[in-house]
Amino acid sequence: MIYKTVTELVKLIQKKEISSVEILDSLLKRINDKNPQINAVVALDADRAMEKAKKADELTMQGKSSGPLHGIPMTIKDAYEVEGLVSTGGDPDWKNNIPSKNAEAVQHLVNAGAIIFGKTNVPYHSADIQSYNEIYGTSNNPWDLERTPGGSSGGSAASLASGMSPLELGSDIGGSIRTPAHFCGVYGHKPTYNIVSEVGHLPPPPGFILTGNGLSVAGPLARSPEDLEVAMKVLAAPQAQDSIAWSIKLPEPKINDVKKLKVAVWPEEKSAEIDEQIRNLIDETAEDLRSAGAKVEMVSPPFTFDQVDDIYSKLVHPVMSAGGDKETLASIDMLALDLKDEDFSELAKIARGTSLRARDYVVNNARRHFIKQKWQRFFNEYDVMLSPVCAVPAIKHNHAPLIDRTITVNGKEKQYWHTTIWAGPVVMANLPSTSVPIGLTKEGLPVNLQVIGPHLHDLTCIEVSKMIRDIRGGFRIPPGFE
Secondary structure, three states: OOOOOHHHHHHHHHOOOOOHHHHHHHHHHHHHHHHHHHOOEEEEOHHHHHHHHHHHHHHHHOOOOOOOOOOOEEEEEOOEOEOOEOOOOOOHHHOOOOOOOOOHHHHHHHHOOOEEEEEEOOOHHHOOOOOEEOOOEEOOEOOEOOEOOOOOOHHHHHHHHOOOOOEEEEEEOOOOOHHHHHHHOOEEEEOOOOOOOOOOEOOOOOOOOOOOOOOOEEEEEEOOHHHHHHHHHHHOOOOOOOOOOOOOOOOOOOOOOHHHOEEEEOOOOHHHOOOHHHHHHHHHHHHHHHHOOOEEEEOOOOOOHHHHHHHHHHHHHHHHHOOOOHHHHHHHHHHHHOOOOOOOOHHHHHHHHHOOOHHHHHHHHHHHHHHHHHHHHHOOOOOEEEEEOOOOOOOEOOOOOHHHOEEEEOOEEEEHHHHHOOOHHHHHOOOOEEEEEEEEOOOOOEEEEEEEOOOOOHHHHHHHHHHHHHHHOOOOOOOOOO
């Protein structure tokens, strides 16, 4: 039962072959058994959840349903406020924050029948690709306990991969949905910007409201593309402040026949080098799609990678550093003054973005919109584009100071934030992207690619993910967690 998809569980509930109480009980037992190894689920609301499950079962017996997620227990990333359940954002200063209402996206899930029974771990302020903090400690990857499940939705992905939750709500500004999905071999969808409300996300601090920063999004993680689709149809809605004037209805997939599919594959990029095994698995997937009848071409987008990476860096770092320590920010400002024009190291990009003046930010944002128009024309020729999610498979735990961390790509040492380099182009352009499992490395670590789609064509990305699942096999259960 623990590895059944949401889609399967909903059907079983409808047929009265299984109850919500039975599902919740199985998940709680699974957490008791496996969470000590993983430390993904960091707060539980079992008693209240059980009462809600009983009420859901009463409705089921009456032939009624509360929505497309009727009776489905699930966990929520600890970056979202959940009514009556401690919600910390990984910040020790917020460890006693017990919200009086749900974040808007959480409320949409609840309105659709979901039962929130726990929270999953995050890094401090969701600002790392590893998930650890002073309150709850470190989350481990079920594929290798010495490795991170990713961040910032690392607890989300680990809970799914280890069978402790069937559905999750994450957030993404630098791959925080897509990279954990890649590290753990599950599915994650980064929606088109601002079609899923982030009101109630932490940060900003409790009591403050995030209505949009131009980059970050809320979105689902799951073990199947069908579950992503169900979740997105629930989650895609205007913020409450805007709902008086408009609603959101996502367009149906542009394509549902692999033989009519037109796929672009992003070529290798010198400045965004990826692990050779990841490139090989992406190439194999492209060839499989071609063999299935799709038109597949290796083609560069109508701009350079360095151009979009520069725009993204100058947009994201002011957001990530906002409200930071004044002394640290002053040091970064001084560093930026001495940077050479030809320095494109990760540290240099962080310094330039963090110290960007408001007038320069306006110009950079205009550059972003110019690129978005180029993407729009590009997708007149192709349905989707395939690209890497991350430069490497899941990395080993490394909690050294950020400036001292490195990763290794094909035997070469790279700065730590090279891990996020493939996450940025999609965020910068506000496009939807689905992180899709495509296989394992020789070391047995999962690898995903991202299916990038046109603006607002989220369901197209998810539909193509189904096609890839059908030819590549989809989610695999980590050894030892069967």
